[in-house]
Amino acid sequence: MTNLRRAGALTALLASTALVLTACSSDPEPSTEPTSGATGGTESEAPNAEPVTLTWWHNGVAGDNGENSLGDYWDKVAADYTAEHPNVTINIEQIQNEDLQRTRIPTALQSGDAPDIFQQWGGGEMAAQADAGYLMDLSESNAEDVTKLGGAVAPWQVGDKTYGLPFQFAVEGVWYRPSLFEQAGITAVPTTMGELDDAVQKLKDADIIPIAVGAGDKWPAAHWWYNFALRSCSQEALNAGTGSFDFSDPCWVDAGEQLQAMIDTEPFQDQFTSTVAQTGATSSAGLVATGKAAMELMGQWNYFVYEGFTDGTDEGKAALHEDLDWFPMPATTGGAGDPTAALGGGDGFSCYVDAPPECADFLSYIVSDDVQAGFAEAVGGMPVAPAAASSIESPVLSKLSSVAGDAGYVQLWLDTAFGPNVGGAMNDGIVAMFAGQGSSQDIVDAMTAAAATS
Amino acid sequence: MTALEASGVDQGSAVDAKASAAGPRPMTPVTNHKRRDTIRKWGEITLFVGPALVLFLTFVVYPVVSAARYSFYKWNGVSQFSDAQYIGFENYARALFGGTDPDLKQAFTTQYSQPFWDALGHNFAIIGLSMVVQLPLALLIALTLNRKFPGRSSVRVIMFAPYVLSEVIAGVMWLIIFDPNGIATDFMHSIGLNPPAGGWLEDQTWAFWVVFFVITWKYIGLAIILFLAGLSGVPEDLQEAASIDGASWWQIQWRINIPLIGPTIRIWAFLSIIGSIQLFDMVWVLNQGGTTGQYSTIATYMMQIGFFRSDWGYGSAIAVIMFFISFVIAIAYMLVVLRNDNTDRVRKAR
CATH class of the missing domain: 3.40.190.10 (Periplasmic binding protein-like II)
Structure with a gap:
């Protein structure tokens, strides 16, 4: 009887220990395997290029009615990109905005095991992350994108360096x-x-x-x-x-x-x-x-x-x-x-400092004209790429977009x-x-x- | 069946008794036996306490020690901690009396020290009000429910229900009730009164009292159940004897029941004091202590400044102060108030 009870207790103990261990190890696998072939921003389209995995944290989560147009659109963007770059795998995690900004990203950066590409709101918080050396400098790798997007990139810049690119920007x-x-x-x-x-x-x-x-x-x-x-x-x-x-x-x-x-x-x-x-x-x-x-x-x-x-x-x-x-x-x-x-303000993405160079390339893809136009059409977002502005369907949102364009300057x-x-x-x-x-x-x-x- | 078995004496102890009666055994086997026992004992301790101890050290002791360490630094939680600036007790000084920098003392006093003392004041007001309002109310309800009447168990369940509800669910429920266009407002209008001007949960005068009402509703069930459990331990013969001697119901309560559940009341007061100091969930759900801190507690203040303003060093200092206050009160209460109860129990056990 006593032995039976002991055995039971032991089983319970082992079971709970196992549970705790599983909980501890449920984090996604770190995926910052460096690649030697690619250099900043250049595409590695060779089919036999070394496999790369990018982890991507964004705030596109399902709303009260269960719809998640933004999350669905990012899924599609990632799928389109990986179809063109078969060596790249993108692991997406959708995280609620405040959890993402206040808890998940700061802790991930502290732990040294951060996602390769993550949501970035720009401004003082991004400057602090850049000062701490967490962010990839995109000034050279994405120079063309920075020129194309124009003044809207300013909140994602510290001094003369760019640490993130906006995919959405609008005035209030x-x-x-x-x-x-x-x-x-x-x-x-x-x-x-x-x-x-x-x-x-x-x-x-x-x-x-x-x-x-x-x-x-x-x-x-x-x-x-x-x-x-x-x-x-x-x-x-x-x-x-x-x-x-x-x-x-x-x-x-x-x-x-x-x-x-x-x-x-x-x-x-x-x-x-x-x-x-x-x-x-x-x-x-x-x-x-x-x-x-x-x-x-x-x-x-x-x-x-x-x-x-x-x-x-x-x-x-x-x-x-x-x-x-x-x-x-x-x-x-x-x-x-x-x-x-x-x-005004907007949403963008930054690359973690240790992220593979494909991150900068993927970022470039996100702000490309076609993806930006799709963002306006599928999500109703306010694209930053000038060529995509015409894709805004709603007349009132078009009005917002033109006010932003005519503004003397836009303060974040x-x-x-x-x-x-x-x-x-x-x-x-x-x-x-x-x-x-x-x-x-x-x-x-x-x-x-x-x-x-x- | 042997006589020993029939008498219910455990076989093992009977053997031990025989052995000791037979005089001391040779040394070696005893040492072996003892060593085996010791190994076995430590094995069991490791097996059963080990996992819990590891979790406790990882998730309680380590964070407490880390918080104490952070509290000596100016750190924004984003930069590497190794780059944080060591500033000694400056975070504590900022909270307690506005810091030591004469240029900033004025600003820090109004911006940091004042809200800190306000929050701490709310905690102590809640402790005081719990003793003055919740205790008598809970006692009265417990004494009433201790009598036999039809539907007694249903009433007990209803009284205890709020305590079982999760804080967040209960908080959201009260948020809906106290919404600017919610039923509390409608009710006040229907009886020809105006709700508090700034809103139920935001008015500078009333918000604290509304929140205290919600807290009382939420936690009084625990007091009632504890007191009822205490009352069920009071022998009925005492009450019968007293009523035969002509004591009224009220006299029985006042002179027999209440004194006899004294230890229970003191334990509840202890739990209530510690709970009041650490009060967080309910206040947080009801708009995070109020937009201007009308009912902030030290825990919500810590969260606001430390976490949402990324002032991690200062937030950690608040956490350590909170820990220290709870610790001192707990020890003092144990030594002064609960000591008699404990020694009573030890004496009885002997």
Whole structure:
């Protein structure tokens, strides 16, 4: 009896040990086998070239409705590439955006066993990764691509070196529902803050929420401040901020003053600090999509977020698209900023420093005109390659694309540009202002203090 | 069957008894026997404790030691740790009193020290409120449920249910209830009142209390079940004797039941204090401690700064401070409050 029990316990122990061991060893195999034949960026098309495996981490995961157009498209891109390069195998891992950015990539880089090609948002975070020596310098291998893509590559560059290439870049602006504007008697879209204030008042009079903001998620609220900073600050002042965390220019405080003035007109929905951006009908996107709120400041992705609130049928989406439009951030009075400058951001990929040279070549393939055009057609993305711009099917997204093209310059999202430490302190400070708990000086103080710790 | 077997005495001990009665054995066999026993004992210890110990060392001790090491560095979590700058106790100083740099003291005090003390204050407020609100409430419910009435077990199950639910599921449920357009708002409107102006979970005055309400709802079930278990151990004869002597129900509770479940109450208080210091999941699900830290706890503050702002050295310092506070409170509580209970038990066991 005792022996039986012991045997049982032993079996259980062995079983659990085995489980633990399997869990430990379930990581994908490291695949950074160096190849001798290929040099940076050149294609190794010889059928007998040495086999290479690339691991690829991206953020194309299935949404609530189970659809994963981005993930499916990347699968196709990888399959097309490996068909042309039989010696290359690409192992894809799809990882949710925040997990990927905050947990998986930093830990993988630390461990020294990083994926060969991975999602890269550019800005301060990428600069930190480049400083630590984690990223492959693409300046030479992908020089042609950098020239072709133009200014949009800037956030993926540190100094004169390129550490990543964007496949998507877009500016933000105000999404609005024309039918609600009509209902409130607004005849033209606001082009100045004064006109925006008038529109807000008319919408309030018509019992419509003028502007929805998902301040519960912090960054959607912070983007209003970014836009005021863009209008207040000269490009030099912005560069001093993003480059050396120098926030001594009074324009940074001025941005907060303008935001405070806007908050004081009470343009937002009730309890906006309890509102999230994208989840559920009471989120800021939900309020706009269901016709309860008239406007929302957001990037191009909200076009698809709004679609998520329709019944999913083509008719439902078409009805939404007919009553959805976009205008750029209105101009402010005064300020040293370029009135045509726009705020934007995008998605790109970097190669790990030890990745085989095929990585740079594959990256080049991702930003090639055909793949970019397919990205616009299949995913509805905003391609960076100029030749692919004509593939954007939606008229409103085309409008966004042309505004980006006409912009004096495009400033990367400030939180991305500053990196998580200063950017996070900035967002927290801005939300405190939304919650009535902080002044415009407090925001700048928070950024300065955070800069001293990084 | 022998007489020995019939008497229920174990064969082995009977043999030992015989052996000792027969006087000391020759030395060598005993040593062999002992050595075999020792090897066997250590073999068993290695086999059974080893795997758990390895896991404990890998996933508990190693991270704790690493955190202590990181806390002395300025490190953003991205660069190689070997490039991180050693700054001594500066991270601790920044959290506790705004650091030692006179130029930055003002900024660090408002930006780092103040939120740290706010978060710690919330933890201690929750400890205090647990003792003042949860304890009496749980006792009252436990004493009521200890009486026999129809449907008693169903009521017990309902009371305990929230504790069994996962924190995230319960948190999401309350998020939906306290949504700006959720049923809590509708309810307030229906009785002619306005919900808190900033939102249930964001209002500067009310958010903390709303969260405390949710925490109480979530964890009171454990207190009730513990107290009921304690009460079931109180002999019924005592209560019967007291009621024969003319004691009222209330007197029986106050003078017999509550004093007799004292050890249970003290253990619950211990668990509650440690739980309050480490409180994280529920607060995190309810919007990460509030957009302006209205109900941040030291654990959510650590997560916000250390993880999301990539200020790993500072975050590690917060983690070590949290560990230290839990440790000191646990030891002090053991020594001062639980000592009597433990010695009582030891005495009884003897």
